[in-house]
Amino acid sequence: MKVGLFPGKFLPPHRGHITAILRAHALCDKLYVVISERSAEDTALCDDANLPHIAGVLRQRWLSQELQGLGIEVILQNDGNTPPFPQGWPDYSALLKQNTPEPFNLIFGGEESYRDGYNQYFPGTDYILLDPQRTQWPISGTAIRHKPYLHWDYIAGAARPFFARKVLITGPESCGKTTLTRKLAKVYCTSWSEELGRDYQEDVIGGNGDLFDLEDFNRIAHLQYEQDLVALRSANKVCFFDTDAVVTAFFSEVFLGEVATRVHSFINPNKYDLIIALKPTVPWIADGIRELGTQAERDHSFDKLMQLYQSCGFDANKVLIIDSPDYYQRLEACITAVDKLL
Ligand SMILES: NC(=O)c1ccc[n+]([C@@H]2O[C@H](COP(=O)([O-])OP(=O)(O)OC[C@H]3O[C@@H](n4cnc5c(N)ncnc54)[C@H](O)[C@@H]3O)[C@@H](O)[C@H]2O)c1
Numbered sequence: 462m463k464v465g466l467f468p469g470k471f472l473p474p475h476r477g478h479i480t481a482i483l484r485a486h487a488l489c490d491k492l493y494v495v496i497s498e499r500s501a502e503d504t505a506l507c508d509d510a511n512l513p514h515i516a517g518v519l520r521q522r523w524l525s526q527e528l529q530g531l532g533i534e535v536i537l538q539n540d541g542n543t544p545p546f547p548q549g550w551p552d553y554s555a556l557l558k559q560n561t562p563e564p565f566n567l568i569f570g571g572e573e574s575y576r577d578g579y580n581q582y583f584p585g586t587d588y589i590l591l592d593p594q595r596t597q598w599p600i601s602g603t604a605i606r607h608k609p610y611l612h613w614d615y616i617a618g619a620a621r622p623f624f625a626r627k628v629l630i631t632g633p634e635s636c637g638k639t640t641l642t643r644k645l646a647k648v649y650c651t652s653w654s655e656e657l658g659r660d661y662q663e664d665v666i667g668g669n670g671d672l673f674d675l676e677d678f679n680r681i682a683h684l685q686y687e688q689d690l691v692a693l694r695s696a697n698k699v700c701f702f703d704t705d706a707v708v709t710a711f712f713s714e715v716f717l718g719e720v721a722t723r724v725h726s727f728i729n730p731n732k733y734d735l736i737i738a739l740k741p742t743v744p745w746i747a748d749g750i751r752e753l754g755t756q757a758e759r760d761h762s763f764d765k766l767m768q769l770y771q772s773c774g775f776d777a778n779k780v781l782i783i784d785s786p787d788y789y790q791r792l793e794a795c796i797t798a799v800d801k802l803l
Contacts, residue, residue, distance in 0.1 A: 465489035465567035465589075466557065471496055471520045472503060473624075474617040475605055477571075477598035479527055481591045485569035488589065492533045493561050496520050497540045497553075510606035515623070526619035536560055547578065554582035571595065610698045610803045618694075625696035626802045627732055629705050630795075631770075632739035633762035635746050637791065641739070642703040645795055649699050654692035656704035657684055658712065670716055678713035678721035682706045686727050698803055702733070707769050711762075730774040734802055737795055738767065740784040 467485050471478055486492045498517030507514050521537045528535060538560045543552035568579050568588050579588040595601075600615040609616065609624040616624060630642045639655065646653035658681045666672040685704065693700050706727035710720045741759035771777065781798050783791050 462491070463489035463567055464563055464565040465492045465569055466495055466561060466565050467492060467569045468495045468497060468557065469570075470499075470503070470602060471524060472506060472515055472602045473605060473620040474520065474523050474527065475598070475600050475602065475612075475615045476617065477592075477595055477600050477615070479617055480598060481569065481571060482528065482533065483531075484591050485567075485589070486531060486533055488569075489567055491563070493565065494524055494528065494533060494535045495557060495560065496524065496535065496537045498537060499540050499543075501541065506603075506606065512606055519623070523617060523619040527617050534562070550578045550582050554578075557583075613698050621696060622690075622693040622700075624698075625693055626699040626734045626799070627693070627702065628699060628735045628737065628799060628802070629702045629733040630737045630739065631705065631708060631766065633741050633759050633766060635743075635759075636739040636741045636763075637743050637788065638739055639703055641737075641791065641795065642701045644792060645799065646701050648796060649697065649701075649799065651697040651699055651701070652692040652695045653701040654685070654689045654703060656708075657681065657688055658704065658709065673716045675713065675717055675719070675721040678709055678717075679723040682709045682721070682724040682727040685709065699799060705732070707766070707773055707775075711766055711769055728773050730770075730776065733775075733779065735798055736770070736775065736780045737798065738763075738770075738780055738782045739791070740782060742784055742786040743788070743791075 465485055465488065467482050469478060482492070482494055496517055500517075503517070504514045517537045517539070521535050524535045538556055540549075540553060540556065543549040543556065546553070566586050568583060568586055569591055570588065571591055571593050573590060573593055576588050576590070579586065598615060600612060605612045605616055613621075613624075628645070630638050630645070632638050642653050642655070661677070661681050661684070662668055662670065662673075665677065685706070689702055692702070706724055706729070710724050710728065713720045713724055741756070741763055745759065770780065781794070783794055785791055785794070
């Protein structure tokens with residue numbers, strides 16, 4: 462019985478890792494992928510690339526998603542207390558033996574320099590080198606961390622939502638949000654998440670806003686959250702969102718005088734890299750569902766919405782207010798801001 466280990470940091474997982482793991486899988490009966498977590502070092506590597514910390518458990522989720530259905534087990538190991546290599550070999554090897562559920566006789570990797578250590582600390586185990594020149598996928602975790610958008614195609618699919626830039630387009634009714642969101646998604650050849658509250662209003666309460674109850678807003682916030690996740694999964698470097706839970710909170714208050722309780726849990730000030738706030742300076746278009754149509758109401762709605770973002774802890778530096786009444790200039794200003802992000 463050939464039982465193999467494939468150790469690594471996977472910070473983040475990429476096609477080079479995945480291909481090597483799948484090759485290793487073809488060479489043994491059972492394969493364990495072991496993620497080494499060294500919190501302090503990992504944080505330093507992420508900080509250095511201006512990224513939030515990528516926790517080991519997140520990498521475990523990503524690899525588990527990528528490898529599911531193949532019988533490959535993904536294990537997370539805390540190596541934070543082991544000394545750096547080469548002094549770390551004895552502790553590292555003891556941990557590997559302890560954390561792997563069964564005895565193993567193969568170790569896979571792409572580094573020739575690890576061979577002596579593996580031979581010394583895992584007697585009776587073969588070290589099998591796979592594509593050490595990285596000829597098939599010339600990529601490293603370091604390159605991805607520092608230039609994720611340049612190396613986008615190499616990032617494992619499950620990790621892409623983490624790296625995708627998230628751009629929210631917000632504003633009161635009839636300020637061109639939906640059209641602009643779609644246009645931006647087309648410009649960047651990517652996915653977007655449309656506002657579903659309007660469809661919900663038509664489908665569930667027949668378009669009559671007076672029939673809303675608080676539970677409707679809880680459901681809208683949840684459905685929107687799920688839809689956003691779906692859009693993010695197929696994002697190409699950036700994803701656009703036509704609304705967010707702050708807008709849901711705003712409408713909950715407009716219709717019912719209070720914010721439905723669970724809506725708060727979907728408000729996430731850290732979700733977006735850029736918030737494009739559209740001022741109601743373009744003509745009002747009555748569509749039978751919209752409510753707040755006078756210019757005074759529209760201006761008031763905009764101000765109220767901005768106050769809500771502020772009180773929910775959104776970073777004012779990430780907010781770009783677009784007040785031009787000219788559609789061309791609105792689009793150009795957004796493209797400039799998104800280009801800067803990428
Ligand atoms: N740093 C050391 O001296 C040392 C020594 C012994 C063991 N280790 C341990 O070895 C493990 C691997 O660490 P790492 O930093 O190399 O992890 P890593 O996440 O960078 O890479 C994981 C494995 O994938 C291979 N790989 C990476 N990119 C590839 C590509 N494009 N194509 C094909 N293969 C590719 C690597 O060679 C490595 O074997 C960790 O568990 C670490 O603790 C490290």
